[in-house]
Amino acid sequence: MSEDFTADELMTVSSARELQDRTVCFVGIGLPSTAANLARLTHAPRTVLVYESGTIGSKPAALPLSIGDGELAETADSVVSVPEIFNYWLQGGRIDVGFLGAAQVDRRGNLNSTVIGDYDKPKVRLPGGGGAPEIAAMVREVIVIIRQSERSFVEEVDFRSSVPATGDMVVITDLGVLRRQDDELVLTRVHPGVSVEQAKEATGWDLRVADDLDETDPPSDEELRVLRELRSALEEAKA
């Protein structure tokens, strides 16, 4: 077992572990894509990755920088149009898991990726919902990866970009893991070395803690090795 890993690495590994083998997963770009591909290259080799650019069953050797890299098409089982990927495949109810990021999440699990501040006169204009509103609404399980702080974990999001479906919802942060129970995100696990107090301080509402609070297993050597290979290939691609 490796000891020298970052909080971000643990967050990514922890997210990857949420993905079971043989599930069909709609993947957002960035950390969600990293985590989903880490899962595919470790414990979940038969996971099917679907990207909103229309690639179904992509098996990229290196992490894509954008949602529509050529690699995603070349390694796909099928490439379809964007209307088709959203209508026949996502809305059609064929996707098990949606893997998303966000700028803010609130107590009830609503996600904001649109604006910080007022919509008409925003403090920060974020990219916007993109594929997330329908991904969140149409999948059986939503996995969100987001760094936890008082600014990102808020009582109520500044803008409701996406409202996750009534199914399972899990939020993986650099501090631990939260699951939605009775319409509220509850801390169910902390990462090694993280205290409940720390998690509470990094939360903008009065955070509920599960009775059977768990601790995350640290990343295995294998998980770290694959993750770091993925990332270094990505850094090369950026250069």
Added chain:
Amino acid sequence: MSEDFTADELMTVSSARELQDRTVCFVGIGLPSTAANLARLTHAPRTVLVYESGTIGSKPAALPLSIGDGELAETADSVVSVPEIFNYWLQGGRIDVGFLGAAQVDRRGNLNSTVIGDYDKPKVRLPGGGGAPEIAAMVREVIVIIRQSERSFVEEVDFRSSVPATGDMVVITDLGVLRRQDDELVLTRVHPGVSVEQAKEATGWDLRVADDLDETDPPSDEELRVLRELRSALEEAKA
């Protein structure tokens, strides 16, 4: 100029002549397909034939027996799904001419290809509308090929399967040519050797005749040769 031709041959040749070069034509199977391909192989080489099976720009060497023969796909510029051909291409307003057959046509130009007699207890159950209802409604010009008789040319069709759009409508029969003027089909041309009286007798309503009634030019040698080649290839394919 050839003298030995049948009324059906003249009807087909006459229909082919209606099709101008460089038009995009949605083609029904049977006589419409024969006429459209005759046009393509004679005076209208750049005519684009679109079939409801999703083949765009088909250039069959022999006449297809069905609307979805392999030859139509092999010689097409593009093959698309059936929902796409109807939604993006036909409903999208990209088709100039619709070439149709029917069992009955009435004074106003309505077409019946559904039943003879009562719908619930039909004397003859015909195949039905198929692609025709939307073809008739969405193109700029409707060309109908139909043999003329009191049974097929009726005051009112037994069933309104298709209602041609408000654009041009021309009906080509074995006796002559009718055009829709002020919401009524008017005899504008008779074939050689056909009298106005004959055309009136073969019409189930009081047929209006255009003031400047014309006579059809008989088929040219070239038209007959190409038509007969197409037909003999079709007969071979049937065997």
Added chain:
Amino acid sequence: MAEVQSLEDAVRELVHDGDSVALEGFTHLIPFAAGHEIIRQGRRDLTLIRMTPDLIYDQLIGMGCAGKLIFSWGGNPGVGSLRRFRDAVENDWPRSLEIEEHSHAGMANRYAAGASNLPFAVLRGYLGTELMERSASTVARVECPFTGEELAAVPAIRPDVGIVHAQRADREGNVQLWGIVGVQKEIVLASERSLVTVEEIVDELEPRPGAIVLPTWSVTAVAEAPRGAHPSYAHDYYDRDNGFYQEWDEISRERDGFTRWMEENVL
């Protein structure tokens, strides 16, 4: 993951009396072998769904498998009538057949709505035709909420079982088909359960121009059925048997002759 199994087992597991079943294939890739297996297994009271019933539904109807037909063009392409279909509609033989009739565009959109998990589809069409009145329970008018324009709406079709034929599948059950693709994808995705019969099962699906792939996890069962589309055709495998479509006109003309032919050739 699709289960790769025998045609007999697949039909037995997937198709039950009273089911709504769509065997699709627009002229090309019509799943005759699967239809014959349904006849052999003696299914009853099926709601059959198909844009162009073709000979395969003429046979299913004539053998008494169907209680209802949803369709848009019921002829023998290039030949004339479907005589068993007509006998059922005109004379209730071998039993009465309820019909629900649409246009091709309406059917294609109903399948697309089913594949998209929408309850209905919107199109320009039907307005002015008597289909609007005769199929009133399955054609409605809707108004555009932005322009006020009036359009037609048709309900999604979501069959219990969707069956298509394709050229190939790999051993994992991924399906590949090409040529005229028709509504093959839509019907597989619209259906609760799906069966794809294929010309052959291969080690790898090489990419080809115009081919579409249905991933194994979008299909319920795959069964090998060589020449399973005959007398329809499988592009790059065999041609349409136009001669048989002509002969069918004679074979199906009389009830006795039809029944005898089915006993000798299908049962």
Added chain:
Amino acid sequence: MAEVQSLEDAVRELVHDGDSVALEGFTHLIPFAAGHEIIRQGRRDLTLIRMTPDLIYDQLIGMGCAGKLIFSWGGNPGVGSLRRFRDAVENDWPRSLEIEEHSHAGMANRYAAGASNLPFAVLRGYLGTELMERSASTVARVECPFTGEELAAVPAIRPDVGIVHAQRADREGNVQLWGIVGVQKEIVLASERSLVTVEEIVDELEPRPGAIVLPTWSVTAVAEAPRGAHPSYAHDYYDRDNGFYQEWDEISRERDGFTRWMEENVL
């Protein structure tokens, strides 16, 4: 029939001040060369439409070409913000920018409705989100006339001009593209006028796996523009210039530096 002409002529004929213009390409085949030509010709008051504005709209917005933006995700993919887009929304520089914001699924369906000559599209989505309220004039609720279920409706997008990039055209103007096909076909078919820039014009379009063809009569103009998608990519021609997407973050950071770069590299 599409007219094969120079990029400069095509843009001059097709794109006018005040037009609604969609330059599409989902990450792949983004028509940068055409966008630069629009900037050089100094077009103003455009309504720009694009699911992912990307760097090309950052440039058009920063150069003051746009009065309105219709979009669904306005970031620098894999990098972060679009700084010129943000400066326009947050600080009205170089001018105020009206925005109309949708989800990807909403935009894709708006394009498909435009291509289908329908006034609106129906989808599951928006319900519960604030997009429903903030874009209220372009999102409505509709009820299924058969089930009574409530769904979202969005109006069709029919731009004055649709512009895409593709790998190839032949001398008659038939267009072929492959790889990620995105909404290329939809935007060409939805638009009043269309321009396709291509990597090369060839004698014949050989069929290829995954390729779609737009017939010449469905396109207004075709212009050769080698590397016309750079820094985006053209599958089988050149890769995405990920380095440039990174650099753009720095180039676009300050107004002066951005303007200088555009003067030196685009004008």
